[in-house]
Amino acid sequence: MAATQTKDRPEIARNGNSLTLALAQLNPVMGDVAGNLQRAVNARSRAAALGADLLVLPEMYLSGYPCDDLLLRADFMEQISSTVEKLAEITSDGGPAILLGAPVAEGGQIFNSAFLLDGGVVLARRDKVQLPNYGVFDEKRHFTAGQLAGPVPFRGVRLGLAICEDIWSEDVCETLAESGAEIILSINASPFEQKKTDARAAHVAARVVETGLPFIYLNMVGGQDELVFDGHSFALNTGGQLAAQLPGFTEALSVLTASKGASGWQLQGQISKPGEATAALYSAVMTGLRDYVEKNGFPGVVLGLSGGIDSALVAVLAVDALGPERVRLVMMPSRYTADISTEDAAQLAENLGVQLETIPIAEGMAAFDVMLAEAFAGQQPDVAEENLQSRLRGALLMALSNKFGQMVLATGNKSEYAAGYATLYGDMCGGYAPLKDLWKTQVFDLCCWRNQALPRAGFGPDRAVIPERIITRPPSAELRADQQDTDSLPPYDILDPILIALTEEMADIDSITARGYDRDVVARASQLLFRAEYKRFQAAPGPKLSARAFGRDRRLPLTSGFRPDKQ
DSSP states (O other): OOOOOOOOOOOOOOOSSEEEEEEEEOOOOTTOHHHHHHHHHHHHHHHHHTTOSEEEOOTTTTTOSOOGGGGGOHHHHHHHHHHHHHHHHHGGGSSOEEEEEEEEEETTEEEEEEEEEETTEEEEEEEOOSOOOSTTOOHHHHOOOOOOOOOEEETTEEEEEEEGGGGGSSHHHHHHHHTTOSEEEEEEOOBOOTTHHHHHHHHHHHHHHHHOOOEEEEEOEEEETTEEEEBOOEEEOTTSOEEEEOOBSSOEEEEEEEEEETTEEEEEEOBOOOOOHHHHHHHHHHHHHHHHHHHTTOSOEEEEOOSSHHHHHHHHHHHHHHOGGGEEEEEOOOTTOOHHHHHHHHHHHHHHTOOEEEOOOHHHHHHHHHHHTTTTTTOOOOHHHHHHHHHHHHHHHHHHHHHHOOEEBOOOOHHHHHHTOSOTTTTTOSSBOTTTTOOHHHHHHHHHHHTTOOOTTOOSOSSOOSOHHHHHSOOOOOSSTTOOGGGTSOOHHHHHHHHHHHHTSOOOHHHHHTTTOOHHHHHHHHHHHHHTHHHHHTSOOOOOOSSSOSBTTBOOOSSOOOOGGGO
C-alpha cells in the first residue's frame, strides 16, 4: 500500500502577521470514510464563507477513533489514503487549507498522523510521538511512534503541530518551540471523563508557560462504542488568558483569528460558557446513548419501566437523546410489583409523552412453575425463582426488539454491576447500558438535576418529569415480598465510596478500612466485586464516565484464585 506523500507547492503570499482558522469540532462516524469526507467538505464550505485560511479537524477524524484492528485491513487503510488525496485536491481552488487527523500505513508500519492539505497537495505530515497505552488506549498495539519534528510553514506562519497525548508531556511542544514554532495547534480525540476538562486545561496552560506560545486545542465530539468525546475545544494566549471556548457535547464550527503584534501572537475567538459538572455528566450519557443508536442504525429503543429510579432515569435519557416518538416503554408487573410502582411508572410515561404498554408476567411465571415442578421438587423458593422473573422480562423485551427492531436498553447502574446485584440475561439484557458507569448515588443526583434543567440539545420536556416518589422511596428489585436493596447490600451512601475505592482506585481492604469504614462491610463488598467479574464481562457496553469504567478500561481475569478478603 502506498503511503500518502507530501509535496512542495508555491507558497500563497501572506504577510505572516494574521491567520484566520475555522475550528471544526465534528462528530465522525467510525469507518464511514466517505461520509466523513463529505462532512469535511461541508465544513470547508462554511469555513470559506467565513473567510478562513485553515480548517482544523480532530485527530483521526477521517477514520474515526479508536479504529482498533480495522487498522490491520489493507482495504480500509487504502480507502483512507485515497481520501486524503481527494481532500488535498479539493484545496487546489485556493480556498481554506485543511488540517486533519488520519492513520497512514508506510513501510509496514502504521502512524497516527496529522495532514496539512493546501494548494492541491499534502503540504506536510506530522506523526504522533507519544502513544498512550493505558486505560482505554491501546495505541502501541497498532501505531509506531513518530519522530520529534519542527514546525510547518503555512502561509507565512510557522505552525507547531501536536496530536493529543503529545501535549501531556513537555518533549513535543518544547521541540516545536525551540525550532521556531509561532503557534501550537493540537488536534485531539480525547474522551470525556469527570474532571478531565480541568486536567486538559492545566496541561495546556503548562505548555503555554513552558513555550511562551499561544495554544489551540481542537477536540472531537460524539459517541463511539463506550467512549464519549466531549469537544470543549479551546485556545489560550501566552499569558494563559482564554481566547476561545467551544461548547461541550455538540458539533460546532468557530472562527479564531490570530494576529501578530509587537508582543507576539494573540488569538481571539468566541467563548461559550461550559456547563457545570452534573450537566456535563448528564450530557455525556445522553450523547453516548444517542450516537450508539444513530450510528448503528436502530429506529429507536425499548426498555422495561419498573417504577424504580434506574429505569426512570434511562427512560428520561432516552427521550432526551432520541425524542419520545423513538422510545418504547413497557411495564411488566409480577405479583410482587407494588401499586405505587405501577402508578409512578404511568405518571413518568405521561410526563415524557410516551405511551406505557403493560405485559403482566404472572402467566409466564406460572408456566415456569409447571415446567420446573419436577426438577425443583423438595426445594424452597429462592434466588432461582427471583431471577426467572428478571429473565422472563428480558426475554419479552428481546422479543419486542426482534419483532420491531428497537434496541433494548439495560437499566443497571455501576453499583449493581460492581456488587453483582444484577441478573445475567435478565435486567442486564440489552444492547446498551446507559447507567453502566454511574454509581447509584450519581443516579439520584442526575434525577434531581434533570427535574430542574433541560440538557443542551435534549428532546425531552423542559420541566420536571420524574415523580418525586420515584426518587425518595427505598430502592427495591421487587422480586419477592417486601424486598429492598438494603436486604442484600449496605446503604448506597456507604457502599458506593467503598466500591469506588475498590474499582477506580484499586485500593485494598486495609487502606479502605483505615478511612473509617467497617472492615466487615469492606470485606463483603470486596467479595461481591470479585465474584461478579464474569457478569460484567458479559454486560452490554455503556458510556465511560469515570477514571476506571467497567469494560475495556478495567481488565481483570475471569478465573482467578485471588481473594483479598482471605489473605
